[in-house]
Structures are given as structure tokens and as C-alpha cells.
Amino acid sequence: MLGSFDYVIALLGFLTEAYVVVRLCLSDSFLRYFSLTVYMLAVVGITIGQDVVLLKFGVSSPLYAYVYYYTDALLTISLFFVIMSFYHQVFRQMSVGKYVRWASVLLLSGTALLSYLIVRRMPNHHLTSRFVVEMSQNLYFVGVVLTYLLWGAVVKLRETRTRLIQLVLALGIFFSADAACYALRNLFPGLEANFLKWVPPLAGLFLPLAWAYTFTKISENARLETARVALPRMAAHQHS
Amino acid sequence: MIAALICVISVAAFLQFFISYSRSIIAAYRKSELSEQVREVVGIEGQEVNSDQFGRLVQLVRLCPQKGDDRTDLKVVGVYYWMMGVVRSAARQLAPRITSWAERERAGCAYFVAVALDRRIAYSRDLLAQQMSDR
Numbered sequence: 001m002l003g004s005f006d007y008v009i010a011l012l013g014f015l016t017e018a019y020v021v022v023r024l025c026l027s028d029s030f031l032r033y034f035s036l037t038v039y040m041l042a043v044v045g046i047t048i049g050q051d052v053v054l055l056k057f058g059v060s061s062p063l064y065a066y067v068y069y070y071t072d073a074l075l076t077i078s079l080f081f082v083i084m085s086f087y088h089q090v091f092r093q094m095s096v097g098k099y100v101r102w103a104s105v106l107l108l109s110g111t112a113l114l115s116y117l118i119v120r121r122m123p124n125h126h127l128t129s130r131f132v133v134e135m136s137q138n139l140y141f142v143g144v145v146l147t148y149l150l151w152g153a154v155v156k157l158r159e160t161r162t163r164l165i166q167l168v169l170a171l172g173i174f175f176s177a178d179a180a181c182y183a184l185r186n187l188f189p190g191l192e193a194n195f196l197k198w199v200p201p202l203a204g205l206f207l208p209l210a211w212a213y214t215f216t217k218i219s220e221n222a223r224l225e226t227a228r229v230a231l232p233r234m235a236a237h238q239h240s
Numbered sequence: 241m242i243a244a245l246i247c248v249i250s251v252a253a254f255l256q257f258f259i260s261y262s263r264s265i266i267a268a269y270r271k272s273e274l275s276e277q278v279r280e281v282v283g284i285e286g287q288e289v290n291s292d293q294f295g296r297l298v299q300l301v302r303l304c305p306q307k308g309d310d311r312t313d314l315k316v317v318g319v320y321y322w323m324m325g326v327v328r329s330a331a332r333q334l335a336p337r338i339t340s341w342a343e344r345e346r347a348g349c350a351y352f353v354a355v356a357l358d359r360r361i362a363y364s365r366d367l368l369a370q371q372m373s374d375r
């Protein structure tokens with residue numbers, strides 16, 4: 001049974017995602033953040049699709065569970081392309097675009113292979129709750145690793161674009177909160193009913209909110225020293 | 241075992257990302273200088289703000305009409321301030337360097353709120369001037 005809080009979060013998330021899409025489509029940065037726009041557009045479309053299934057079949061129906069978790073996995077994988085576009089921006093001056101493209105192809109193939117192996121391992125190929133939790137945990141963790149490496153590159157290469165810095169950090173918060181949540185659900189299934197069930201929707205709301213904030217308040221020309229932002233140890237490493 | 245490892249790494253990454261994200265918001269406000277009026281109202285000497293003034297500054301900010309564009313920032317910085325308070329208390333006995341770092345971060349949060357207050361006061365003044373001119 002969904003409560004009013006769930007509906008408020010869902011509505012706020014939907015409106016913010018739509019806002020980001022409109023904002024980017026109307027701005028000069030549309031092509032620069034093309035992957036991000038496509039991702040946000042996909043989120044908006046999938047949210048509408050999920051709501052239709054929810055209204056038709058109910059929150060406890062197996063069909064809604066299938067739609068929710070599979071579309072969530074697809075969105076997570078498509079978010080990897082957003083990370084790749086950030087890598088592309090960070091490494092642009094080093095002319096390594098070709099390698100980034102190859103890395104994205106390899107990453108997608110690797111993720112697809114891993115998912116296939118997980119599905120094959122499961123008896124009857126059913127979408128059991130344990131399988132869903134394990135798959136989501138692994139996908140989000142891949143996201144954490146990729147974003148962390150990207151953040152390391154941002155710090156090391158002394159990237160100063162405030163927008164890019166904030167977009168990457170918001171992505172890192174989103175992935176790590178979700179990965180930690182699914183890992184905790186895997187370890188302690190009893191915790192889900194209490195507070196873990198709130199983490200994915202809140203993290204899902206945080207990401208478009210943070211991105212909307214960045215695109216609204218931070219101009220493309222704004223600059224920030226990464227040494228001011230990174231943790232002291234990372235910043236010290238940057239100067240070495 | 242793998243889930244436990246993923247959990248520990250993800251929580252550590254989350255903390256690092258959240259700290260850096262909060263610092264990126266605070267850093268943008270660091271460039272602004274405090275006006276004479278705010279320093280007088282709050283009782284600040286120079287450009288440094290004491291971390292203990294955070295609570296009082298937040299109360300003053302709440303009294304000012306909202307400009308509407310700093311609410312999210314204030315919430316994020318409020319969580320960060322609280323987090324740094326926990327770090328400071330936890331590290332007091334074990335690591336004095338971490339304690340002083342957390343204290344500097346808290347002072348940065350207080351400075352952030354002081355700048356937000358400054359902007360809100362300026363906004364209120366503009367609103368008042370506009371109303372007076374409309375009459």
C-alpha cells in the first residue's frame with residue numbers, strides 16, 4: 001500500500017526530471033549534455049509507464065514488480081552512458097575520445113554478460129526478490145566504482161568546471177546511497193520494512209533535484225578549485 | 241561476504257561524495273564578503289565566523305523573507321554541519337587533526353549561513369524600497 005509520502009516523492013521526482021529535460025532542451029548546453037538529456041527523458045517516459053502499470057495492476061502485483069525492477073536496471077545501465085559522457089568531457093583535452101568510446105562498449109558488454117550469467121544461474125529464471133536485490137546491488141556498485149574513478153580523474157586533472165564537478169558528485173551520492181541500501185537489504189532483509197525502503201526513492205529524488213539545481217544556479221562558465229572541494233587527502237595527492 | 245564488502249565501500253564512497261558535494265556548495269559562497277550590517281547584527285569581527293554561531297544564524301535566516309533560491313543549499317549545509325559535529329565529537333580523543341579539520345568545516349558552514357543572511361537582508365531591503373516607491 002502506497003502512502004501520501006510515496007506519492008509526494010514520486011510527483012516531485014517526476015516534475016524535477018521534466019524540468020531538467022526542458023531546461024536542457026532550451027539551453028545552449030543541450031549537445032554537451034545530450035546523454036544526460038536522453039537519460040532524463042527515458043526516466044520521464046518510464047515513470048509514466050510504471051504509473052500506468054501501477055494504476056492498472058496495483059502495487060502488489062507481480063507484473064508491477066517486473067516492470068519496476070527491470071526498468072530500474074535498464075535506467076541504471078543507461079546512466080553508465082551519462083558517466084561515459086562525463087569521462088569524455090574530462091578527457092577531451094587529452095584526445096582520448098576513441099578510448100572512452102571503446103571503454104563504453106566494453107562496459108556495456110561486460111554488464112550484459114554479467115546480468116546474463118546471473119539470470120542463468122537462477123533456477124526457473126524467475127524474478128525472485130533475492131535476485132532483484134543482488135542484481136541491483138551489483139549494478140549500482142559498478143556505478144559507484146565508475147563514478148569514483150571519474151571523480152579521481154577530475155581531482156587529478158584539476159578539472160575546474162563547477163557544473164561538471166557538481167553533476168559528478170551528485171551522481172556519486174546517488175549510486176553509493178543505492179548500492180549501500182541494496183547491500184544492506186541483502187545482508188539484513190528485515191531492515192527493508194523499516195527504513196531501507198525509503199532510500200531508493202529519496203536517492204532517486206535527490207539526483208534530478210541536484211542536477212536541476214546545478215543547471216539552474218551554476219553557469220557553464222563558473223569555475224571552482226577542486227582542492228577546495230576534495231577531501232584533504234585527495235587534494236594533497238593532487239598537489240604531489 | 242560480497243554484500244558486506246559492497247556495503248562498506250559504498251558507505252565510505254557516499255561519505256566522501258557527500259562531503260565534497262557540500263564543500264562545492266559552501267565554496268561558492270566563500271567568495272562573497274560579509275557586509276558591515278550583517279557583521280554588526282550578528283556580532284562578527286573581521287571576516288571569520290565562529291562555528292557556534294551557526295544555530296543563531298539559521299534562526300535569523302528563518303526570520304528573513306525567502307528569496308527562494310537558497311533553501312536547498314541551507315538544508316544540505318545543515319546536514320553537513322551536523323555531520324561535522326558528529327565527526328568532531330567522535331575524533332576528539334583519538335585524532336586532534338581531524339577534530340580541528342571538522343571545526344574549520346563547521347566554521348565554513350556558519351560563514352555560508354551568514355552570507356545567505358546577508359543576501360536575504362539585501363533582498364528584504366530591496367522589497368521594502370520597491371513597496372515604498374509603489375505607494
